[in-house]
Amino acid sequence: MRFLKLIAVSVAVLALAAAPATAQKKPYKIGAAVYGLKGEFMQLWVNALKEHPAVKDGSVKLTIFDGKYDALTQNNQFETMVTQKFDGILFVPIDIQAGAQAVEKAAEAKIPVVGSNARVLSDKLVSYVGSDDTVAGALEAEAVIKAMGGKGNVVIIEGPIGQSAQIERRKGNQAALAKYKDVKVLEMRTANWSRAEALSLMENWLTAHAGKIHGVIGQNDEMALGAIEALKAKGLSPKSIPVAGIDGVTDAIRAVKEGHMMSILQDAQGQAQGGLDVLLRHIVGPGYEPRAALWNDYASEGLSWGDGTARQYNVPWTPITLQNADALLAKRSK
Structure with missing residues (x-):
């Protein structure tokens, strides 16, 4: 009987050892610090972020922080994310210079920050996904x-x-x-x-x-x-x-x-979802596969994922015309 128990324990240990070492045990805790939510564009950006496949399937736990158009508010929100040990931060700053202090705080805590939509003057930013x-x-x-x-x-x-x-x-x-x-x-x-x-x-x-x-x-x-x-x-x-x-x-x-x-x-979906892809690449490592649509949508215009570690990704602009207006509105209503 004792011999059989030893065999059972050995089998269990071998099974655990065979389990994938990269298996995610809990959702990645991601904060999105945006400059303000009064305007429709930032609302579109946030809603698109919530539709990212990693958020939808629960592998990312997303928290949105409304900066209320104030740099000090955004700095305080970064302090909260550092204290609560977030895994990564997407940042849309209200001020190109004042936002650098917030990024510095996160970098000191070893929390990667990816900029999206609006830039910040900081070499601590791991990447930027936006438009020129x-x-x-x-x-x-x-x-x-x-x-x-x-x-x-x-x-x-x-x-x-x-x-x-x-x-x-x-x-x-x-x-x-x-x-x-x-x-x-x-x-x-x-x-x-x-x-x-x-x-x-x-x-x-x-x-x-x-x-x-x-x-x-x-x-x-x-x-x-x-x-x-x-x-x-x-x-x-x-x-x-x-x-x-x-x-x-x-x-x-x-x-x-x-x-x-x-x-x-300005492609709010591309910027938001592309930004989360790049952030997850920095958290997960080289094994991360991008899941946002923009990498295919703009491939013919020169936007390439590469290995997900580029310092900057420029999402192309699309002039709105009488020819594409209805299609854009139809997409918006989905």
Whole structure:
């Protein structure tokens, strides 16, 4: 009897030894620290992240942290994640410089941080998955200027001062404007990505520069839509005063269909899910296989997973047109 028991124990030990050493015992604890959730784009980003296969199958336990458009709030949230020993962090910072302190805290605790959508000036960031905002800024400014016939006065509605998208989109705006000596910038101020703030700002400009504004460059769709509301309230048609934005939020796609604005789609799903793939690669190791769709969707445009350890991944922009607007809206409604 004792001999049989010894055999049983030996078999059990051998079975355990044969089990895969990489088997995941518990979900990876991932935090997503985003600058704010008032606007639709960040809501799209968060919702897409929740649909990542690793979150859906329970291998990732996801916690969303709303930064409420405040750098100090985001720093405090990083302290919470460090204290609670999160396995990794996805970071969408409100401030390109202030966010570096938060990344430093995580790095000291050996918690990998991957940036997504907005950049932070830190060499402790293991990777970045987003889109080139300088390119988008140039594209939208060029679209407005061409619609104006290459001459006239424009106003520029900026994002939160100090966020990477505001800085880079301004560079793109200015690079395009520099090519047209007959285009003048009348005003350039922030509306903090807010439709309501842009509406108020545009109302003031339409009064201060009555009849002199020929085009509107909004550094995101929400602000462009606010400007359109102000134009309509003054009895002006956005078809006669071209307006452009960036992001591809739902109302903007509809406005493009109506001929009221121009916009460029920023792929929230690609940025969010691609960012989580890259973060998991740094946590799990070389055996991790990417599960987000963007690696196939943009392969023909040069976006490659490689081994998942590149310092930067640029998700391509998609101009919104009458030809693709319905398909984009149909995808959004799923």
